[in-house]
Amino acid sequence: MSALTEIRIAGFGGQGVILSAAIIGKAAALFQGGFATMTQSFGPEARGGSSSAQVILSSDPILYPYVTQPDVLVVMSQEAYTRFTPELKHGGILILEQDLVRTDRFPPGARVFGVPATRLAEELGRKVVLNVVMVGFFGAVTKLIEAGALRQAVADSVPAALQKLNLQAFDKGFEYGAQAMVRRAENGDAEGVLPTLEFL
């Protein structure tokens, strides 16, 4: 984890955006010895059904908890994609719910990863865990936080009765992301900046 990493997760209400942000913050702080903040704003855009959370990870206490230019942007709706992509840091990581976001060009310099998180969640029989699928995928492709820490934070953040389902969702997302990274490495661009990219 670098000194300060800014993350924004955005989508629409009901996708569990806050919980996914809280899991990432908790994983960094509880299980890796770092600091994290999670901030959610509610305003006119929230009234329109949008949901967005900001997470900052740091090796030191965080004085200013507002994200200005995310290093990592996770978008789970077309509207979130349109609104937040311009803020992504050059060379940053853009993670898309690939069935919910349609676009034919990506921001130059971004490393873009697509995941059908909703569909993967539906395969587990509960669409509602798409946010935890997304956390797993996030873990595999960003490598910001150890998989074990994220997994423990998932277990720690959901009701006992839903723990097994959520851990399955995490594993499913993580595996999908790990495979995406393997395929990308085989294509010789694992670490490269990809100006355009079809979904993996």
Next chain:
Amino acid sequence: MSALTEIRIAGFGGQGVILSAAIIGKAAALFQGGFATMTQSFGPEARGGSSSAQVILSSDPILYPYVTQPDVLVVMSQEAYTRFTPELKHGGILILEQDLVRTDRFPPGARVFGVPATRLAEELGRKVVLNVVMVGFFGAVTKLIEAGALRQAVADSVPAALQKLNLQAFDKGFEYGAQAMVRRAENGDAEGVLPTLEFL
């Protein structure tokens, strides 16, 4: 709702501190036309099992989302009481989970309200809804947000299968708070600053 109201909710992990904060933020923003932010910090104290969330309500967009001196402090653990009570604004409102916080003196100038939120939640058969009981009580004693808006935000923030239970929890907390306010009015100190107070 005044121009800027700072709220801190604190307790231990598993009490649903974040969700209660998110419900309050959402109620203010979605259903009353205001703005709100909710911030959670994860750090060493989180590793010790503490949980704390900050909510700011405002009639305008919020530029700096950090709470410095809360107008309202809700504490659900002894540790949270000890740590955060010194920060409470003079004349502010202190809400205690009265079975979990023991103290024989309150901060001078504070208006103090006690509620057995855990016990009320247990009466509904699900201790886990103590946070929503607390939101109801918060609504009744602070009068910062309309009951209808809070109730709608509760319904909007929980899975459909748990909606009925959570609305019952809200109503139970709200009623308990409303009765507390009536008793306090009968004692002639509804609006007064109470230097010391036994639990209602």
